[in-house]
Amino acid sequence: MNIPNGLFYTKEHEWVKIDGDIGTVGITDYAQHALGDVTFVELPKTGIVVKQFQGLATIESVKAASDIFSPVSGKILEVNSKVENTPALINQTCYQDGWIAKIKIKDRSETNNLMDAAAYKKFAEGLGE
Amino acid sequence: MPQKAAHRPILFRPGVDNMETVTTLKNTPLLSEHVSLAAKMAPFAGWIMPIQYEGIIAETLYTRRAVTCFDICHMGEFIIRGDHKRSNLDKIVSGRIDNLGVGCCRYSSILNEYGGVIDDLIVYRKAIDEWMIVVNAATIEKDKKHFLKHLSGDADLKDISDTIGKIDLQGPLSREILKTVAPGAVGLNYYTFIETDILGEKNIVSRTGYTGELGFELYASVDKIKAVWKKLLSDKRVKPAGLGARDVLRLEMGYSLYGQDIDEETSPLEAGLEKFLDFSKDFIGKKALVEQKKTGLKRNRVFFKTLSRRSPRHNYKIITNGKESGIVTSGSFSPHIECGIGMGFTPSPLPIGQNIVVGDGTLKIEAVTCDKPFVKNTSIKK
Secondary structure, rough: OOOOOEEEEEEOEEEEEOOOOOOEEEEEEHHHHHHHOOOEEEEEOOEEEEEEOOOOEEEEEEOOOOEEOOOOOOOEEEEEHHHHHOOHHHHHHOOOOOEEEEEEEEEHHHHHEEEEEHHHHHHHHHHOO | OOOOOOOOOOOOOOOOHHHHHHHOOEEOOHHHHHHHOOOOOEEEOOOOEEEOOHHHHHHHHHHHHEEEEEEEOOOOOEEEOOOOOOOOOHHOOOOOOOOOOOOOOEEEEEEEEOOOOOEEEEEEEEEEEEEEEEEOOHHHHHHHHHHHHHOOOOOOEEEEOOOOEEEEEEEEOOHHHHHHHHHHOOOOOOOOOEEEEEEEEEEEEEEOOOOOHHHEEEEEEEOOOOHHHHHHHHOOOOOEEEHHHHHHHHHOOOOOOOOOOOOOOOOOOOOOOOOOOOOOOOOOOHHHHHHHHHHHOOOOOEEEEEEEOOOOOOOOOEOOOEEEEEEEEEEEOOOOOOOEEEEEEEEOOOOOOOOEEEEEEEEEEEEEEOOOOOOOOOOOOO
């Protein structure tokens, strides 16, 4: 299971990479593997404001539809329209080209509610896969 | 804000979810093979089954393009000995079997007295008075009860489900691959079978399947089935496929899945399966169906595709002319036509080409009714 260092993780298997006051968000390797082939992504609109752990996007795989929650609060600056046309990017490169949205972070201290790579690794391994 | 997805729990986490069921799940004789192939396993019909290996989309595409094999050991098999009339088998099975030739098989169903589907199945005529009935895994026990209740004293039923395994070999290259495993079966016509040598064991190969492609179902004893699986996969043209791909493939053909598209509350008339019934004979459930025909059907089968990559899902509502009018029974993404596909029931029959909406709560997906199969010109009868 690929869990890069330097990112923050949620229990719902989203990641956020923090760069100044901008957070890039996606789903983890565990999540993409568990979902299977991603067939559709509904992205949020840029400019809207999301809250930590609230709905950010919807991802559909062959078997199911699932919500993606935002790891941080803030305003959506940019979305990755590439995954709309090529949803498989989320399976192939979930930490790179398969990112979902960039968020202008409102409160850096929210990362206290998230896990670092080591903690997430322990958490995900505890789930049995 | 994005629309909220209808179904939240998605990830089956082995060891965490469904703990109670996990402890009672059955394993097929091929479990160790699936583990060594790193399959994603999940519970299905009381069994722990491979859902996917490489990926559902890749396996689905490869089945229609080349050839795959599926572990279908979970399904049930009964051997019934007896004359079809004197045994009452003719009454229990809703379709015509009296004219079924020895070595031929036929898709059919067993119904309750209200015309609801107890199970759909395939009847194999092994000899004039010997039959093999292949049933769904989840329904083995209730099917057996139903047969035993209605079979006459002249008949004998043996449940061989636990001693026999089955592998489905499906795809345009399947006949080519069969040459090395069961050469005696390569000449089979559609919906016929032969008892032939399969790697040194005499067992059944039938030209049947659930994918809509040229394909064969290979039966073997639970001791032999692993050797058959390994031999098939030793040919690099063959890839394993899981139940995920099997579900997409069958839905692309518009085939019903028992427990989802049809059940004891569904009549075969509603489900669009009338052509498999024989109204010229007496069968259990016939009276109710004749009555349904007279009074009109409460529900009608509808097939549709979405106008996007969004997939309909089981239990989504169908909205026609702004009104909630029906329910989705099966839905998926079709990798072959690259849109969502589904089937369901609506109170009135809908013409082909009608715009509908499927969804749940705030989720609304535009779709259009269509004919089945969704994927045409397959290799099934080649």
